[in-house]
Amino acid sequence: KSQLHDTSSALETLKKGRLIYPQATNLLREEANLFILTGRYKESVSRLEEAINKAPNDANLHSSLAGILEALATSNEGNEKNGLGKVEKEQLILKAETHYKTAIQLDPSIFEANYNLGAMYFNQGADLITAANNMKSDADYQNSKKKAEDRFRTALPYLEKAQQITPVDEGVLTSLKQIYIRLGDTEKYNRVKAQLDVLK
Secondary structure, eight states: OHHHHHHHHHHHHHHHHHHHOTTOHHHHHHHHHHHHHTTOHHHHHHHHHHHHHHOTTOHHHHHHHHHHHHHHHHOHHHHHHHOOOHHHHHHHHHHHHHHHHHHHHHOTTOHHHHHHHHHHHHHHHHHHHHHHHTOSSHHHHHHHHHHHHHHHHHHHHHHHHHHHHSTTOHHHHHHHHHHHHHTTOHHHHHHHHHHHHHHO
C-alpha cells in the first residue's frame, strides 16, 4: 500500500515537473518507468512516444519503447491485462523491431537494443523449433526448421555485436552458444562455451 502511495506521489510530482519543464524528456522517461512498475503499460508507451517526439535522435528512448512494446506483445501479464489478439501482438512486435533498429542506427554501440533485438529473433527461432518438433509431416517439419534457422541467422549479427560491446554477458553468450550449435559452427560454439565455462 505504501509503495503504491509513493508511486502516486512520484507521478504527481513528475506531472508538476513536466508543466514547468515541458521539454524535459528525462521526466517523461521517469514517468514511463513508474507506469511500468504499476502495470500501466499503455500509458508507459504513450509517455515514451511523447518523449521521442521531443527527442527523436535519442537512441535510449527508442530502445526503451521497443522493450515495452515487445513485453506487451509477449508477456502473459501484458496480454491478460490488455486482451491482445494475434494481429495486435504481431503489430506490436513489428513496431518494437522498428524502434530497436532505429536505436541501433542512432547508436550502433547501444547494448540493450542489440541484445534485445537479437534475443527477440532468437526466441522466434526457438518457437519455430518447438512448432517443428510437434509437426506430423516431414515436409512441414523441414519447412518450420528452415524458418527457425533463418531467424537464428537474423539474430546472429545483433547478438555478436552485443558481445563486442559487453564481452562477458551470460545471456548473450548462452544465446550465441545455442545458435552456433544449431547452425553447425563448431569453432565459434567451442569458443563461446569456453567463455561461459569461465563464468560458472
